[in-house]
Amino acid sequence: MKSLVLEERLKLSLRDFPIEREEALGVRDVRIKLHTVGICGSDVHYYTHGGAGPFQVKAPMILGHEASGIVVETGAEVTSLKLGDRVCMEPGIPDPNSRATRMGLYNVDPAVRFWATPPIHGVLRPSVVHPENFTFKLPDNVSFAEAAMVEPLAVGVHAATKAQVKPGDIALVMGAGPIGLVTALSALAAGCARVFVSDVDDTKLELAAKLGAITPINVARQDLAREILAATDGWGVEIVFECSGSPRAAEGVFDPLCPAGRVVFVGVQMRGINYDVGKAMVREARVEHVFRYAHVFPRCVAMLSSGAIDVKPLITRTFDFEDSVRAFEIAASAPKGEVKMQIALPQ
Ligand code: ZN
Numbered sequence: 001m002k003s004l005v006l007e008e009r010l011k012l013s014l015r016d017f018p019i020e021r022e023e024a025l026g027v028r029d030v031r032i033k034l035h036t037v038g039i040c041g042s043d044v045h046y047y048t049h050g051g052a053g054p055f056q057v058k059a060p061m062i063l064g065h066e067a068s069g070i071v072v073e074t075g076a077e078v079t080s081l082k083l084g085d086r087v088c089m090e091p092g093i094p095d096p097n098s099r100a101t102r103m104g105l106y107n108v109d110p111a112v113r114f115w116a117t118p119p120i121h122g123v124l125r126p127s128v129v130h131p132e133n134f135t136f137k138l139p140d141n142v143s144f145a146e147a148a149m150v151e152p153l154a155v156g157v158h159a160a161t162k163a164q165v166k167p168g169d170i171a172l173v174m175g176a177g178p179i180g181l182v183t184a185l186s187a188l189a190a191g192c193a194r195v196f197v198s199d200v201d202d203t204k205l206e207l208a209a210k211l212g213a214i215t216p217i218n219v220a221r222q223d224l225a226r227e228i229l230a231a232t233d234g235w236g237v238e239i240v241f242e243c244s245g246s247p248r249a250a251e252g253v254f255d256p257l258c259p260a261g262r263v264v265f266v267g268v269q270m271r272g273i274n275y276d277v278g279k280a281m282v283r284e285a286r287v288e289h290v291f292r293y294a295h296v297f298p299r300c301v302a303m304l305s306s307g308a309i310d311v312k313p314l315i316t317r318t319f320d321f322e323d324s325v326r327a328f329e330i331a332a333s334a335p336k337g338e339v340k341m342q343i344a345l346p347q
Contacts, residue, residue, distance in 0.1 A: 001125075001126040001345075001346065002014045002015055002016055002017070002125075002321075003015065003016070003017040003019075003062045003124060003125035003126070004062060004063055004064065004124035004125070004321075004324045004325070004328075004343075005017050005060045005061070005062055005063075006046055006047055006057055006060065006061050006062075006063050007060050008050060008057065008060075009047075009048070009049065009050030009051075009057070010047065010048065010050075012047060012063075012324075012325045012328055013325070014321075014322070014324065014325060017060070017062060017125065019062070019121055019125070023128070023129040024129070025073055025075050025129055026075050026129075026131075027075040027076045027077040027078075028075055028077050028078060028131060028132050028133070029075045029078070029129050029130060029131055029132065030071050030073065030074050030075065030078055030081050030087075030129070030130060030131075030132055030135055031071070031072050031073035031074075031127055031128070031129050032069040032070065032071055032072065032087060032089065032127060032128055032129075032130055032135065033069050033070045033072045033126065033127050033347075034067055034068075034069045034123050034124075034125065034126065034127060034128065034345045035067075035068050035069045035070060035086075035144040035148075035344070035345055035347065036067070036068050036069075036144040036145050036147070036148040036318075036342055036343070036344050036345070037064040037065075037066060037067045037122075037123055037124050037148060037342065037343050037345065038064075038066030038067075038148045038149065038151070038152065038340055038341070038342045038343075039064075039066075039327060039328065039331050039340075039341045039342065039343065040064075040065060040066055040116075040151075040152065040178075041177070041178070041179075041268075042065075042116070042117070042268075043063045043064060043065070043116055043122070043328070043331075044328065044331045044332050046061070046063065046116070046118075047063070047328050047332060048332050051118065052268075052270070053270070055117050055118045056118060057118050058118065058119070059118075059119065061116065061118055061119065061120075061121055061122070062116065062121040062122045062123070062124055062125050063116050063122045063124050063328075064115070064116055064122035064123045064124035064125075064343070065091035065114065065115035065116045065117075065122050065123065065151060066091075066148050066149070066150075066151040066152060066342075067088065067089055067091070067115075067123045067128075067148055067151070068086070068087065068088045068089075068138070068144040068145075068147035068148045068150075069086075069087060069088075069089070069127075069128075069144075070084060070085070070086055070087070071083055071084065071085040071087055071135075072127065074132075075132070078132045079132075080132060080137070081132055081135060081137060085137050085138075086137070086138040086144065086147070087135050087136055087137055087138060087147075088135075088136050088138060088147040088148065088150045088151070088297070088301065089123075089128075089130050089134060089135050089136070090134040090135075090136070090151070090154075090297050091114055091115035091116075091122075091123075091151060092106075092107065092112045092113070092114040092115075092134075092292060093112065093113045093114075093130075093131060093134060094106035094107075094109035094111065094112045094113075095109055095111040095112070098110070098111055104294070104295070105294065106294055107291055107292045107293060107294040108291055114292075124321075124324060124343060124345075126345070134297075136150075136297050136298060136301055138301060139301070139305040141305055142301060142304045142305050144344075145312075145315055145318070145342060145344075146304050146311055146312060146315075147301070147304075148342055149182070149304075149311040149314065149315065149340065150297055150300045150301060150304070152178050152179060152182050152340070153182045153185070153186070153300045153303075153304075153309065153311060154292075154293040154296045154297055154300050155179055155182065155183070155266065155290065155292065155293055156179065156182035156183035156184075156185060156186035156187075156266075157182075157186045157189075157293065157296045157299055157300055157303075158290050158292070158293035158294070158296050159183050159186065159241055159243075159264050159266045159290050160183065160186040160187050160189075160190040161190075161296070162264050162288045162290055163187070163190075163239045163241070163262050163264050163288065164262070165187055165190035165191050165192055165239065166191060166238075167191035167193075168191065168192075168193045169187075169191065169192045169193065169237075169238040169239055170192065170193055170194050170195070170196075170232060170237045170238055170239075171184075171187045171192045171194075171195045171196070171237055171238065171239040171240070171241060172195070172196040172197075172198065172224075172228060172237045172239070172240045172241070172256055173187065173195055173196070173197045173198070173241045173243055174198050174224075174240065174241065174242050174243055174244045174246075174249045174253070174267075175197075175198070175199060175242070175243035175244030175245070175246070175249070175267055176197050176198075176199035176201060176204035176205055176207070176208050176216075176339075177199075177204070177243065177244075177339065178314060178339050178340045179243045179266060179267065180197060180199070180208075180241075180243035180244065180267075181197070181204075181207070181208060181211065181314055181339060182311065182314070183241045183243050183266060184197050184208065184211065184212075184214055184241075185211060185212070185309050185310075185311070186309070187239070187241065188211075188212050188213060188214075189303060189308045189309050192213075192239075193213065194213045194214075194215060195212075195213065195214050195215070196214070196215045196216075196217055196227075196228060196231070196237065197209075197214050197215070197216055197217070198216075198217040198218075198219050198224050198244075198249075199216075199218065199219070199244070200218060200219055200220040201336055201337070202218060203336050203337030204336075204337060204339060205217075205218055207313060207314075207316075207337075207339060210313065211310075211313060215231070219249075224252065224255070224256060225252065225255035225256045228256035229256065232258070235258045236256050236257050236258035236259075236261060237256055237257060237258060237261065238258055238261050238262065239261060239262045239263075239264065240253045240254075240256060240257050240261065240262075240263045240264070241264050241266055242263065242264070242265045242266060242267055243266045243267045244267050245267030245268050245269055245270070246267070247269065247271070247273045247274075249267075250265070250267075250269065250273045250275060251273070251274060251275060251276070253265075253275060254275070254276060254279035254280055254283060254285060255279070257283055257285055258283070259283050259284065260283065260284050260285070260286075261283060261285055261286075262285070262286045262287075262288065263280075263285055263286070263287045263288070264287075264288045264289070264290060265287070265288070265289045265290070266290055311340075314339045314340045315339070315340050315342055316337065316338045316339045316340060316341065317338055317341045317342070318341070318342045318343070318344055319341065319342070319343050319344070320343075320344060320346075321343055321344065321345045321346055324343045327341060327343055
């Protein structure tokens with residue numbers, strides 16, 4: 001079976017790339033046969049741009065990091081997993097001895113090795129060797145497709161945690177892409193009474209409005225701050241999650257924010273941005289940043305299993321592995337209304 005290889009910018013191929021045969025199974029590792037892999041904005045960005053910031057694709061690299069699969073081999077000291085277990089995997093492996101990891105902040109360990117971030121290969125391939133500690137068993141009622149959504153969902157759960165959501169908070173999520181929508185779901189699951197979601201894509205906003213107590217705002221036609229202030233008796237929202245990655249949206253984060261509100265920057269900003277410190281000051285706003293997530297995969301799996309969060313409506317299209325080059329071409333065209341596209345590997 002083949003792997004999906006990004007040879008260079010705008011050049012993908014499905015070909016033999018037998019790295020998994022070179023991957024030795026450590027005593028605390030498992031070998032996983034891949035089942036479903038989601039297409040992430042970062043995968044698409046590497047495809048269209050050949051890199052992101054300091055991470056440049058200098059040699060052929062396998063894409064994909066949002067994954068679920070089946071355990072097919074276990075190391076001698078593995079205790080929590082066995083052959084045939086259905087699992088999802090956390091794609092970043094930190095150095096266990098680094099200072100950040102020892103402090104519990106392993107996501108910001110500078111030495112973290114993260115799938116499909118150059119030069120580390122991703123998992124659009126037959127199998128992968130992964131540490132037991134970063135591999136999570138799935139309950140029977142969580143599908144492989146839902147499990148491949150745990151990775152993006154983890155970003156939303158981490159953001160809601162950083163925001164310290166309190167029951168009854170009202171939040172705004174800027175951006176109705178996959179990360180915006182999982183953040184909105186996480187904010188509701190954490191106790192928000194209502195979440196506003198802003199975007200310019202009506203199809204995505206219609207989908208957002210069906211996910212719960214979510215009020216869509218199309219910023220192509222509506223003034224975001226005016227709508228929010230009108231809906232909150234002029235007070236504003238307790239939390240703004242910036243998930244669009246748009247410098248323009250980021251500039252406006254304080255306008256709809258209430259006094260002592262919190263802003264969490266979630267969307268990746270490719271360049272430096274400006275925001276108005278004066279507006280932050282007069283509100284005594286707290287500003288947080290997130291980088292991926294830490295310690296949240298088990299929570300995400302538990303919420304999918306209990307029904308506290310339903311990610312199924314976000315999965316708008318599934319491709320066969322043989323069509324994965326075309327899947328990336330479609331993803332790169334930023335098709336309207338598509339939220340999460342996934343690739344199902346042959347079993
Ligand atoms: Zn991702």
